[in-house]
Every structure is written in structure tokens, then in C-alpha cells.
Amino acid sequence: MNELLNKRIVLGLSGGIACYKAAELCRALVKAGAQVQVVMTQAATQFITPVTMQALSNQPVFESQWDAREPNNMAHINLTRQADLILVAPASADFMAKLLHGRADDLLSLMCLARPSSTTQLVLAPAMNREMWSHPATKRNVEQLRLDGAHVLGVGSGDQACGETGDGRMLEADEILQDVICLLSPKDLQGKRLLLTAGPTFEALDPVRGLTNRSSGKMGYALAQSAHQRGAQVVLVSGPTHLQVPRGVNVIQVESGQQMHHAVMTHLEESDVFIACAAVADWRALEPATHKLKKNDKQTPPTFELTANPDILAAVCKCEKALSGKLFCVGFAAETENLEQNAKTKLERKGAQVILGNLAQNTLGRDDNTLLWVDAKGTFEIPNNTKAALADEVMKQIAQRLS
Ligand code: C5P
Numbered sequence: 422m423n424e425l426l427n428k429r430i431v432l433g434l435s436g437g438i439a440c441y442k443a444a445e446l447c448r449a450l451v452k453a454g455a456q457v458q459v460v461m462t463q464a465a466t467q468f469i470t471p472v473t474m475q476a477l478s479n480q481p482v483f484e485s486q487w488d489a490r491e492p493n494n495m496a497h498i499n500l501t502r503q504a505d506l507i508l509v510a511p512a513s514a515d516f517m518a519k520l521l522h523g524r525a526d527d528l529l530s531l532m533c534l535a536r537p538s539s540t541t542q543l544v545l546a547p548a549m550n551r552e553m554w555s556h557p558a559t560k561r562n563v564e565q566l567r568l569d570g571a572h573v574l575g576v577g578s579g580d581q582a583c584g585e586t587g588d589g590r591m592l593e594a595d596e597i598l599q600d601v602i603c604l605l606s607p608k609d610l611q612g613k614r615l616l617l618t619a620g621p622t623f624e625a626l627d628p629v630r631g632l633t634n635r636s637s638g639k640m641g642y643a644l645a646q647s648a649h650q651r652g653a654q655v656v657l658v659s660g661p662t663h664l665q666v667p668r669g670v671n672v673i674q675v676e677s678g679q680q681m682h683h684a685v686m687t688h689l690e691e692s693d694v695f696i697a698c699a700a701v702a703d704w705r706a707l708e709p710a711t712h713k714l715k716k717n718d719k720q721t722p723p724t725f726e727l728t729a730n731p732d733i734l735a736a737v738c739k740c741e742k743a744l745s746g747k748l749f750c751v752g753f754a755a756e757t758e759n760l761e762q763n764a765k766t767k768l769e770r771k772g773a774q775v776i777l778g779n780l781a782q783n784t785l786g787r788d789d790n791t792l793l794w795v796d797a798k799g800t801f802e803i804p805n806n807t808k809a810a811l812a813d814e815v816m817k818q819i820a821q822r823l824s
Contacts, residue, residue: 430457430601435512497535520566603650621633636785705730775795
């Protein structure tokens with residue numbers, strides 16, 4: 422998805438071994454649709470060449486405040502006036518110390534100081550040795566830079582290039598990309614608390630076998646990510662999936678429908694929106710075996726008595742908070758035919774404000790889908806797109822109805 426389409430980003434590199442990650446970051450920003458202007462300090466050019474960064478950004482790199490390419494010779498003004506964001510990655514300890522004092526003796530620090538702070542955000546992705554990161558001087562500088570309006574991102578932990586292990590590694594390119602998308606997203610869900618379920622459930626038959634379904638969890642995870650980017654606090658109750666939890670989203674991992682039901686009910690009080698996206702197994706074994714079931718000599722297959730799982734969405738829609746209009750409830754309907762009619766019936770049966778209908782054969786395990794929005798006012802289609810783009814449209818529609 423082109424989350425950064427038409428966004429202009431100045432990617433600044435100060436000196437540090439993490440400059441090698443800036444190449445991948447540049448690529449990720451361009452892939453997300455951003456126009457990227459790379460600016461490097463002299464120290465950064467010791468670690469990675471401007472040629473690499475020019476090739477990846479498709480723009481000549483700026484390294485000096487004396488660069489004569491700008492007709493007025495004011496690169497620090499010209500390059501910052503149109504930018505949505507200056508991202509310094511890596512931001513070295515020395516570079517942050519310099520910014521803190523408002524010094525501007527190279528092009529990148531000059532640009533950070535000269536940027537119009539109301540329209541061009543400053544984002545720093547620190548990278549340094551663990552001792553440097555934990556030094557009181559660095560801690561002081563980070564705190565003051567935040568007070569001065571910069572967004573100082575966190576750091577990663579683990580093996581460092583110097584051979585030591587600890588905090589101070591620069592975040593990975595994808596993590597920085599997610600944080601940048603978040604900073605540039607509309608904040609129409611700011612202050613809202615969203616609870617959602619995603620993925621399949623797994624209902625044990627014995628300690629190694631169980632009943633489950635083909636849900637990948639992709640739609641629910643995309644909704645969680647979009648809501649977080651739009652400013653919501655998100656709690657994601659997830660069944661077993663192989664997906665990476667979106668940055669900034671609180672996840673509660675569960676296995677069975679009963680566990681999912683319990684987790685949802687525990688968090689309802691502190692939620693404004695509930696979205697039931699999970700494919701909860703309709704039935705579970707009444708008495709799952711406590712030991713692995715053995716094949717007996719006659720090869721007689723075992724039989725299981727099944728019982729219904731709790732209907733989480735229906736239960737939530739009946740709770741006092743939902744009935745008094747303080748909880749906006751959204752459900753999904755995966756159908757194989759008669760989508761509109763089935764979705765309308767489900768809207769009534771569950772008591773939700775919205776049902777998002779989709780055809781099971783068009784969504785299970787896929788990265789794209791088409792949705793039918795069904796509510797009391799009527800029906801409209803959200804046309805075929807990636808699940809990320811669909812999620813963004815759904816969250817936009819929800820935000821409009823909450824405002
Ligand atoms: O008709 P069905 O019960 O499958 O409706 C699907 C909707 O209900 C989905 O939003 C799904 O997440 C939710 N659901 C639930 N708990 C169940 C079954 C379905 O929350 N036990």
C-alpha cells in the first residue's frame with residue numbers, strides 16, 4: 422500500500438555503522454510512495470557512499486551547505502520548506518548533542534534547525550554503543566530534544582557491531598517505516614480505545630489435535646495497525662497466527678474460543694469500539710481428552726460430543742455498555758453466497774452497528790478482498806483492494822461515525 426504517497430521526506434544520515442540500515446530504510450520509504458531527499462554528514466559518507474543512497478532514492482544526495490546546485494545557495498531552506506518530515510537515521514550521539522545546542526555547522530544540522538517546525542516534523546532514530554546510549558549525557562540530551570519537539574524513536578537491543586550486547590542498536594528499517602507512517606497518518610481516532618479479535622481459534626480434542634479453520638488473521642491485524650496509526654489505543658485479542666504484531670498494538674494471544682471470550686469480556690469496560698474479526702470455531706469438544714488418543718487395534722475412530730462456543734460478538738452487543746450506545750460494535754460475515762441478505766440478517770441477529778460482509782472464497786488466506794458495509798442506513802461496497810487499504814477505509818468510516 423502507498424501509505425506515504427505524495428509525502429516528502431528528508432532522510433538524514435549521521436555517522437555510525439547503522440548507516441548500512443539506512444539503505445534499506447530509504448528503499449522502504451520509496452516503496453511506500455514517499456519522495457526521499459537524502460542528506461549525509463561527512464561522517465556518514467565514511468560508512469556508506471552517496472552513490473548508493475542516490476541510486477536508492479533516485480535523487481542526487483546533498484552533503485554540504487556550500488553545495489552550489491541550489492540557485493540561491495540555500496539548500497537548508499529550499500529542502501526543508503516542502504518536506505513533511507526530516508528523519509535522521511542513524512542519529513549518532515554526537516549529532517543529537519549538536520542538535521540539542523542548536524548548532525548548525527553542517528548541512529544536516531542546519532536543516533534541522535532551519536526547518537519550519539509547525540509543518541516539518543523532526544524524527545531521530547538513535548544508534549550507538551550501549552554505554553553511549555545509557556550515559557547520563559545522552560539521556561539528558563534525548564529528554565531535552567523531546568521537550569524541544571523532536572520525536573526520538575526507541576532503540577533496539579542485542580548484538581552490537583563493537584562486539585558488545587545491549588541497548589542502542591538502530592531500529593530495523595521496517596520498524597522505522599511503521600513509526601514514520603504513524604506520525605504522518607491522520608489522527609481521527611486519537612483518544613479512542615479499540616478492542617478487536619482476529620485469526621482462527623484452536624479447539625483442543627486432545628493435547629496434540631484440535632479443530633480449527635483457515636483464517637489467516639490478516640484482516641484483523643491490518644485493522645489493528647490502521648487504528649493504531651490513526652491514534653487509537655489498540656488491544657488485539659488474537660488466535661494462533663504466524664503474523665507479526667503491528668508496532669504499538671497491545672496483543673493478547675489466546676488459543677480457544679472460550680479464552681478469546683474471556684479476554685474480550687475483561688477489556689470491554691475500557692473500550693469505545695469493538696470489532697469481531699476472528700473466525701471463532703462454532704463448536705468445541707465437550708470433554709477434550711487429557712492424554713493423546715491412541716489408535717486401538719480395531720482402528721475404531723473416536724467420537725466426540727461437541728458443544729457450542731460462546732458467540733463473542735452477540736454477547737458484546739448485549740452488554741450494558743453497547744446497549745447504552747457507549748460501545749460501537751462491528752462484526753464480519755464470511756459467506757459463500759447471498760452476501761447482502763446474509764449480512765443484513767446477521768446485523769439484526771447479532772445486534773451490531775455494522776456488519777462487514779465478504780465472500781469466504783475471496784478472502785481466506787489472501788492479501789486482498791472486497792467488503793460490503795451493511796448498517797441500519799443501508800449498504801455500500803468497499804471495492805477490491807489490499808487488506809491494508811480496506812482496513813484503512815474501514816477505520817476512516819468508523820472514525821466518521823464516532824465523531
Ligand atoms: O454467523 P457468525 O456467528 O459466524 O458471525 C460472524 C461474526 O461473529 C464475526 O464477526 C465473528 O468474529 C463473530 N463471532 C464471534 N463469536 C463466535 C462466532 C462468531 O464473535 N463464536
